[in-house]
Amino acid sequence: MSGPMKVLLTGGTGFLGEYLLVELLERGHTVWALYRSESRRLDTIRFLGSLGLPRNADGLHWFKCEVLELDEQWDKLCQQNHGIDQVNTLLHSAASTRLYMDKLGDPLRTNLGGAKVLVRLLARIPMQVHIISTAYVCGLVQDAIIREINHPRGDFVNVYEESKWDAEQLWHGKATLLRPSIIVGHSETARCKSFTGWYILFQALHLLDRLLHESKDSNRLDLNINLPAYSHAATNIVPVDYVAKAAVAIIESSDNHNNIFHLTHTDPPSHQWTMNYICKRFNMGGIHFSGAGTPITEPRNLIERMVWRQMKTILSHFSNNPVFDRSNTDRAIPHIPVPPITEDRVTKLVDYAIEKEKGAL
Ligand SMILES: NC(=O)c1ccc[n+]([C@@H]2O[C@H](COP(=O)([O-])OP(=O)(O)OC[C@H]3O[C@@H](n4cnc5c(N)ncnc54)[C@H](OP(=O)(O)O)[C@@H]3O)[C@@H](O)[C@H]2O)c1
Incomplete structure (x- = not known):
């Protein structure tokens, strides 16, 4: 690691974003977390508090903004938020995870529109960029080995995957592309915030x-x-804590920057x-x-x-049955194993989801 990063994090109030925050704070990085809803921010603060984070007052700063307005609001944000102009790393996790198009044009509006806004911001403010994409930008395939490369436009299963592929096209060679498969709850606690997929x-x-x-x-x-x-065939599921740990470990090393990484399971059920x-x-x-x-x-x-x-x-x-190659990921983080998907783990994940549905959690 070349020293603590000053990270502008988008999507920090989301399911994966919260664990990215945990990982960044635990590893001593400073985070400027973009949020748009006060109640979602308070939920995340409570969650972090339950883990004793942040450990110091200067570790985490919040700022309110729509990702689609980040470029035009930047100068104002710099005036209002002392130190935000010092960020040197962008970790972009915000996305619309809707599978099909809604009246506002999401997920395309947020996922491709957001990427365009960030590209404009980056033209003015140099930062190392790391994007949370999805392993399913490969589209519909049967049993083929999917490498960590830019895929040609595929036959997409839904608009969400297509919007993530479109967004990736703006970043190849200019950003690290982190591609998780289907994210499920924490490998130990089973905690989950997004019961999709x-x-x-x-x-x-x-x-x-x-x-x-x-x-x-x-x-x-x-x-x-x-x-x-x-x-x-398999559904490639991967615990959220693994994705966050792997993502932060990868971006900490400059050797990995601007490459592509599959954050997928090595042995999916x-x-x-x-x-x-x-x-x-x-x-x-x-x-x-x-x-x-x-x-x-x-x-x-x-x-x-x-x-x-x-x-x-x-x-x-x-x-859909892609088989994800992880050569880059295995080379970059051989010391971070993917927690195995066992019957006990699946039972915990399902129990958690059922309790949540009942309102018991
Ligand atoms: N979940 C999966 O299985 C999975 C798999 C592969 C890749 N991914 C990728 O992982 C990333 C995180 O996904 P997730 O599951 O954590 O999603 P999530 O729980 O729905 O969180 C999405 C986050 O993005 C924020 N956001 C959405 N639109 C925004 C906008 N216009 N401006 C500012 N913030 C906005 C949300 O803010 P609010 O809290 O205000 O809504 C939230 O913090 C995404 O890039 C997703 O594509 C997810």
Whole structure:
């Protein structure tokens, strides 16, 4: 490490952003954290406080701004926030994680629009730039090995992935691109703030479990559900604490700057493993894999229809099966192992999500 960084962090109130903050503060860096909502900032301050962070008054400074206005507001921000003009590193984690376009044009508006604003800011204020992207900028692929390179425009599973690919195009060679796969809760505590992606499958099956309790028409051991995916394929999930630790360790070394890193799992659970777990946990059966791209079984009753509706948004994720190469990451941080995905860990993650849904946490 070449000395403490003075980091402008965007997205610090988000799921990953909070753990980036933890890691940066624990490792003695100074952080200027951009926020836009006072209540979200207070939540993050409470979370950091529970870990005894920040350790000194000068470690963390907050400033309020929309990422889309950062360039035009910069001079004013410098007048109002003494020392912000000393930042030498940008760690950009803010994003819209909506999978499909909304009325405001998100996720494209925030993800590509935000990147354009930052490129303009960087033209005036030199900083080392590190971008949190996603491993799924590779688009839809089957079993192919995905290297840590700039991919040609792919066949994207959703607008979110496309917006992240578009944003990456502005940064190649000028910024470090950190590409996590699907981020799940903390490897020890299971704490999570964003129950998207992988969690949607469990939400759907938890819903199905409750509906089946109330129904006499369905046989829970013979659900006759065909998932349009291959059983050997995997959903690459990775704990949030690993992503944060890996990201900060990578950007601390100038040897890594402006390269691409997959922050992905080395041994992700196969769909078959996950389905065996689910069937055991919820006492269900009759969920089969029919191969990527095959037609979806028509729901036979109201219960199946409701579960399908819930799962639809992530069905395409099951069909996608990239195998992520991690040569750069393994070379840069061989000392940081990825926590294995064990049955105990998945149980903790699912329990946490269920308790959160009940409002018990
Ligand atoms: N979660 C995953 O599975 C996953 C996987 C791969 C990559 N990633 C990437 O990881 C990064 C963090 O994701 P996350 O899961 O932590 O998302 P998140 O929990 O939704 O957090 C998003 C953060 O971005 C901020 N933000 C959004 N739009 C903004 C705007 N216009 N101006 C200022 N701040 C804005 C949010 O602020 P508020 O708190 O005010 O809303 C929040 O702090 C993103 O770049 C995402 O694409 C996530």
